[in-house]
Amino acid sequence: MTGAALRVGGLSKTFGATRALADVSFTARAGTIHALLGGNGSGKSTLIKILAGVHSADAGTVETAGRALDARAISPHLARELGLRFVHQQSSTFGDLSVLENLFLGHGFDTAPGFRVPWRRLRARAETLLRRFDIAADPGARLDDLRPATQTMVAIARALQDQEGAHEGVLVLDEPTASLPAAEAGVLLDALRRYAAAGQTIIYVTHRLDEVLEVADEVTVLRDGRHVETRPKAGLTRAALSELIMGRSVAELSTGTRRQQSAPTVLRLRELHVGPLRGLDLEVCEGEVVGIAGLLGSGRSTALRTVFGLVPPDRGTIEIDGRPLAPTGVREAMRADVAFVPEDRAREGCFADLTVLENLSMPSTGRWFRKGRLRHRAEAGQAAEEMRAHQVKAASVHAPMGSLSGGNQQKVIVARWLTRSPRVLLLDEPSQGIDVGARFEIWELVRKATAAGTAVLVVSSDLEELAGACDRVVVLRGGKVQAELCGDDLNETHLEHLIQEAP
Amino acid sequence: MVRTTAAATDGGGPVRRADRRTVRLPDAAGRFLEAYALIGLLVVIAIFFSVWPRTSGSFASVANLQILIGNQAAIGIIALGALIPLIANEWDLSIGSVAGVTAVFTAAALSGGHGLLLSGLIGIGCGLVIGLANALIITRGRVNAVITTLGVSTILEGVVNQRTNGVAITTNIPDSVVNFGLGTTAGIPRVALVLIAVALLVYYVLDHTPWGRYLFALGSSPSAARLVGIRTGLVVGVAFVSASLLASVGGILQVARQAGADPRVGAAFTLPALAAAFLSAASVKPGKYNVGGTLVAILFLAVLNNGLSLAGVPAYVSSYLNGVALVVGVGLSAWLGRRRSERRRPVAEPQPAMNHPPLT
Numbered sequence: 110m111t112g113a114a115l116r117v118g119g120l121s122k123t124f125g126a127t128r129a130l131a132d133v134s135f136t137a138r139a140g141t142i143h144a145l146l147g148g149n150g151s152g153k154s155t156l157i158k159i160l161a162g163v164h165s166a167d168a169g170t171v172e173t174a175g176r177a178l179d180a181r182a183i184s185p186h187l188a189r190e191l192g193l194r195f196v197h198q199q200s201s202t203f204g205d206l207s208v209l210e211n212l213f214l215g216h217g218f219d220t221a222p223g224f225r226v227p228w229r230r231l232r233a234r235a236e237t238l239l240r241r242f243d244i245a246a247d248p249g250a251r252l253d254d255l256r257p258a259t260q261t262m263v264a265i266a267r268a269l270q271d272q273e274g275a276h277e278g279v280l281v282l283d284e285p286t287a288s289l290p291a292a293e294a295g296v297l298l299d300a301l302r303r304y305a306a307a308g309q310t311i312i313y314v315t316h317r318l319d320e321v322l323e324v325a326d327e328v329t330v331l332r333d334g335r336h337v338e339t340r341p342k343a344g345l346t347r348a349a350l351s352e353l354i355m356g357r358s359v360a361e362l363s364t365g366t367r368r369q370q371s372a373p374t375v376l377r378l379r380e381l382h383v384g385p386l387r388g389l390d391l392e393v394c395e396g397e398v399v400g401i402a403g404l405l406g407s408g409r410s411t412a413l414r415t416v417f418g419l420v421p422p423d424r425g426t427i428e429i430d431g432r433p434l435a436p437t438g439v440r441e442a443m444r445a446d447v448a449f450v451p452e453d454r455a456r457e458g459c460f461a462d463l464t465v466l467e468n469l470s471m472p473s474t475g476r477w478f479r480k481g482r483l484r485h486r487a488e489a490g491q492a493a494e495e496m497r498a499h500q501v502k503a504a505s506v507h508a509p510m511g512s513l514s515g516g517n518q519q520k521v522i523v524a525r526w527l528t529r530s531p532r533v534l535l536l537d538e539p540s541q542g543i544d545v546g547a548r549f550e551i552w553e554l555v556r557k558a559t560a561a562g563t564a565v566l567v568v569s570s571d572l573e574e575l576a577g578a579c580d581r582v583v584v585l586r587g588g589k590v591q592a593e594l595c596g597d598d599l600n601e602t603h604l605e606h607l608i609q610e611a612p
Numbered sequence: 613m614v615r616t617t618a619a620a621t622d623g624g625g626p627v628r629r630a631d632r633r634t635v636r637l638p639d640a641a642g643r644f645l646e647a648y649a650l651i652g653l654l655v656v657i658a659i660f661f662s663v664w665p666r667t668s669g670s671f672a673s674v675a676n677l678q679i680l681i682g683n684q685a686a687i688g689i690i691a692l693g694a695l696i697p698l699i700a701n702e703w704d705l706s707i708g709s710v711a712g713v714t715a716v717f718t719a720a721a722l723s724g725g726h727g728l729l730l731s732g733l734i735g736i737g738c739g740l741v742i743g744l745a746n747a748l749i750i751t752r753g754r755v756n757a758v759i760t761t762l763g764v765s766t767i768l769e770g771v772v773n774q775r776t777n778g779v780a781i782t783t784n785i786p787d788s789v790v791n792f793g794l795g796t797t798a799g800i801p802r803v804a805l806v807l808i809a810v811a812l813l814v815y816y817v818l819d820h821t822p823w824g825r826y827l828f829a830l831g832s833s834p835s836a837a838r839l840v841g842i843r844t845g846l847v848v849g850v851a852f853v854s855a856s857l858l859a860s861v862g863g864i865l866q867v868a869r870q871a872g873a874d875p876r877v878g879a880a881f882t883l884p885a886l887a888a889a890f891l892s893a894a895s896v897k898p899g900k901y902n903v904g905g906t907l908v909a910i911l912f913l914a915v916l917n918n919g920l921s922l923a924g925v926p927a928y929v930s931s932y933l934n935g936v937a938l939v940v941g942v943g944l945s946a947w948l949g950r951r952r953s954e955r956r957r958p959v960a961e962p963q964p965a966m967n968h969p970p971l972t
Contacts, residue, residue: 419839443841457839460832462899471829472840474822482820525840 113172114139114310115193115279120169120180122155128334129155130166135329135339137279140308142301144315144325144342148354148544149514152334153314157281161195162188173279192278194268196285202264204253208246209235212267242266243300257289257405258296265300269309280304281312286320287542291572291605292404298324316544318350319573332356355546372396373430375564376416376533381425384411387588388425393533393564398555400575401568402604403585409568410452412585413535416566417449418442429532443472445533448526452537452568454515458522461511465503466492468510469525499524500550516547523551527558534558536567540574552578572601572608584608643898650895650905650941654912661919670922674799680918681911682794682801686711686866688910689807690881691888692814692903693858697757697851698889699818699901700830704852706746706761707859707885709768712878714738714863716772716781719873723784732864739860742768746856747849757852765879772875782872793868803865807907810861815903827851828900887938888913894945913937 115137122130130152137143147153158164160171162185169180173191183191202211212235235248244262246255252263269280282301286294294317302324305311313325321328322345330337330353337353372394381389385408393399401409414420416427418438427434434445442449451457460468469492470477477488492506501520503513510518519539526534534555540548555578559565569575575582581595584607592607661671670676690707697704718735726734742764749760795802818824826847829837838844862881867873891912892905916937917930 417839439838440841440843449839451839456833457835460829460836463828463832467825467828471825471837471842474825478822482816483822483825 112139113137114141114174115143115312116170116172116177117156117160117180118170118172120156120159120171121167122152122159122164123167130159130331131334133169133331133334133336135336137310137312137329138327139310140305141326142305142311142313142324144313144321144328145331146315146318146321146328146350146354147331148546149516150333151331151354151544153331154283155334156331157195157283157312157314159183160188160193160281161185174277193281194278195281195283196261196264196268197283202252202260202267204251204260206252207249208239208252208255208263209248211252211263212238212248212270214267238266238270242269243303256293256296258293258300261285261289261297262300265304279310279312281314283314284316284542285313286315286317289405289570291570291608294320316542317571318347318545321350322347330354351545354544375430375562376566377426377428377431378412378416379426379428381412381415381422381427382588383415383420383422383425384408385588386411386415389585389589391566391583391590393566395562395564396559397581398559398565398567398579400579400582401566401585402572402575402582402608404608405570407585408588409585410537413449413537413566413568416442416533417447417535419449443529446529446531447533447535448529448531449535450519450522450526450537450539452541454518454522454541459510459518462509464507465496465501465510465513465521466506468521469495469506469528472525473529495524495528499527499554514547516543516551519543519547519551520554523554527554530561531558531563534563534565536565536569538569538571539567540569540571548574572604576601576604646898646945647896650891650908650912654908654915657912657919658915661915661922664919664923666923667919671919676918676922678796678799678801680914681804682869684910684914685801685803685807686862686869687881687885687888688907689810689862689865690859691885691906691910692810693855693862694882694885694889695892695901695903695906696814696818696827696854696858697848698831698886699824699827700848700851701834702750702757702848702851703886704746704761704855705758705882705886706742706765706768707855708879708882709765709772710739710742710856710859710878711863711866711881712772712873712875713742713768714860715867715873715878716775716875718864719781719785719867720775722786722789722867723781723872725784728786728788735860735864735867736857739856739858739863740853743853743856746852750852751845751849757848761852765882769879772878776873776875778875780872780874785867785871789868790871793865793871803869806861806865810858811903811907814858818903823847823850831901884913884934887934891938891941894941898945909941 113136117136118134120130120133133152133156145153145156155164159166159180160183162183165183166180171178171180171183171191173193176191178187178191203214206214209231213231232248239246239248242262242265244259244266246259246263252260255263265280265282269278286297289297298320301311301313305326313321315321322342325342327339327341328345328350329339330350332354333356337356374392375395376391376393378389378391385406389408389412391399391412401412403409411420415422416434418441421437429445429447432445434442434447455461460471466489470488474483477484489506495501496503496506499520501513501517501524503517510521513521523539536555539551543551555565567575567579576599579599581593582599582604583590584592584594584604586608594603594607661667690711693707694704714735717738718731721731721734722728746757746761746764749755749764750757792802797805818827826837826842829840829842830844830847834844863878866877870877888906888909889901891909892901892903893899894905895908896902896904913934916933920930920933921927
């Protein structure tokens with residue numbers, strides 16, 4: 110199977126003053142997994158949106174299965190006709206509805222006379238579909254009750270259900286594993302490999318380079334809207350990939366200094382009972398970065414949210430610098446110099462339609478209210494300085510937050526807390542959906558804070574990140590710390606093993 | 613992602629920097645047009661009515677302009693009241709009824725022979741009590757604001773009818789009140805001076821205090837607002853109290869302007885006031901609800917209606933125009949906003965069109 114399933118030629122797109130795509134051409138062969146890579150702002154999301162008909166291109170052609178089209182003319186409808194199918198990271202599935210309903214909501218329900226929905230016939234079709242895509246689920250099951258990887262597979266089945274042949278067309282997956290824990294991602298990648306082996310062409314967008322090395326047949330790299338290279342995966346290494354993506358070599362995450370033995374304890378959790386946590390004991394020293402690893406639902410995020418006063422603990426104590434913190438709310442936690450960067454950047458972190466300046470100073474707005482009014486000029490000056498210091502790339506401090514790339518938004522959110530010189534910094538999935546370059550810069554910022562004595566507690570599904578950036582990682586299982594790794598023991602394989610171990 | 617600085621630091625090449633320069637001018641012109649289009653249109657129709665033979669005799673006269681502006685003072689203040697919760701993305705549908713209740717109780721106190729101060733305090737007290745009730749039901753009871761204020765507004769209509777039996781209160785209103793309502797200072801209607809003072813106060817609070825900033829934060833993302841330590845319930849509650857207080861100030865001005873209280877007037881203010889608050893996002897600061905835009909919207913609709921009624925156009929035509937102005941104005945500003953964000957490439961913004969495959 111070496112025919113071209115998708116051929117993109119001379120694709121260009123300009124937004125106002127910004128050249129998002131400049132003459133991008135590449136070919137994806139049929140029956141292969143083709144990884145589409147690039148940093149934030151490389152143009153890969155624009156490319157996908159053009160294929161989906163959301164944005165219209167300025168120039169270029171798109172060819173699928175021998176049918177060539179002017180890229181300017183693609184509409185969502187036409188994209189479907191071309192056999193292009195999309196599954197996005199913010200899974201467009203409905204958690205409260207059944208598998209069957211989810212499958213046919215993307216397709217339109219067949220109706221019997223009188224607009225009645227013929228449930229029995231649909232159920233039979235759903236079962237065929239689930240078999241075809243190797244999904245072990247009952248059509249009547251509620252989607253949220255399935256494991257995360259299966260939910261994504263249902264979304265894929267929905268996208269591909271009305272292909273005539275078993276594996277025609279091109280499936281575009283946009284960061285499908287971004288919010289999946291490692292084990293779930295593994296299950297999904299296995300499924301993708303099976304689909305590809307059966308002849309399905311898959312365009313795979315991800316920031317996780319390990320997955321690319323594991324599953325892709327070929328890679329296409331975009332940078333600054335230009336096509337850098339399309340080549341087979343064979344012979345590529347992580348370092349080579351990140352150099353292709355960033356256009357320069359990127360230092361691997363490294364801690365530099367390991368934990369100082371003599372540092373005093375800053376954050377101490379004792380016998381914490383809340384949600385899935387059953388007696389969590391944890392200490393973080395001054396200047397130390399402690400990671401929490403565990404499966405989804407192991408209470409990783411709950412631990413952070415409890416310290417920040419978002420979830421009241423059922424039992425147990427939290428101490429900061431020896432003083433008990435009874436977090437009755439966010440403000441009390443903030444007063445104890447606790448800072449929190451939430452997992453859901455778009456919903457809980459950003460004020461997308463406010464400016465970068467307003468986003469930066471939001472937790473400390475009162476600081477600028479002097480003699481009866483907000484000192485806008487002083488605030489803007491400080492914000493511009495912070496943007497420089499934290500390497501935030503934005504048109505100006507007055508640019509809307511929504512116009513920034515994910516990586517730069519995250520830098521703004523981290524910066525808004527670091528300016529408060531927190532004692533405890535809580536990071537929940539700090540580099541989700543962020544390219545390796547921005548991730549490195551964010552960790553540099555965090556390291557600067559730890560040098561000043563901040564204690565950092567970080568939750569991440571990215572084991573490479575945990576192993577690379579933390580001084581010490583604890584593994585949560587059954588609501589307790591089951592293992593602790595530091596020094597030379599702290600590596601990805603070890604972590605993966607400990608997380609998966611049966612309780 | 614924003615390429616203007618990325619180009620400089622990443623060495624994005626001369627191509628991008630060059631085309632940035634060429635587009636800059638129309639970009640700025642576009643922003644200017646967006647911000648001042650409605651004001652320009654206001655000037656154009658004002659000039660039109662001044663020279664159109666059917667209205668040129670009466671429209672541009674000092675007396676007509678004084679009436680035109682004086683008649684907008686109450687509704688303007690009520691619209692500023694609607695604006696405050698709207699910024700936090702909450703709708704107050706009770707503002708008109710609050711103004712109505714205030715007007716009735718203030719007028720009743722005045723005609724009952726109570727002093728100016730006491731009558732005014734009674735009116736403001738109405739606003740305070742209703743505002744607190746709204747705030748508590750919405751923030752503590754966690755009832756949707758639209759439903760709460762709709763219910764409260766309906767109750768208030770009952771209160772007005774019970775108090776007045778549907779008859780206007782016009783007897784025994786002191787001359788000093790009437791003089792204030794109809795008089796001018798330096799050629800400007802005194803009630804309009806009150807509107808200007810209130811507008812400055814609201815502008816100060818929204819743009820120059822942390823509380824104003826918190827309102828915008830809530831309007832942008834309530835969950836993110838909570839996570840930066842904003843007391844979201846308190847901010848929203850105070851917004852509803854402020855809205856009711858401003859509505860009651862509007863009600864008191866209406867008593868002065870009309871030398872009494874008409875029980876049918878109150879609720880009729882709600883929709884035009886909300887409309888003006890919505891339209892504010894179409895001018896001065898495009899895409900953001902703002903004080904200047906609210907005043908422009910009020911004045912725009914007033915000039916349009918005044919000119920047409922002077923020209924002898926039937927009254928129903930202005931209903932058509934008001935409706936069209938609202939839909940076109942808000943639609944236009946939303947469209948401009950989308951174009952603006954498309955130009956800047958929205959990254960965080962979800963793309964609903966992509967998340968759901970098209971139904972076939």
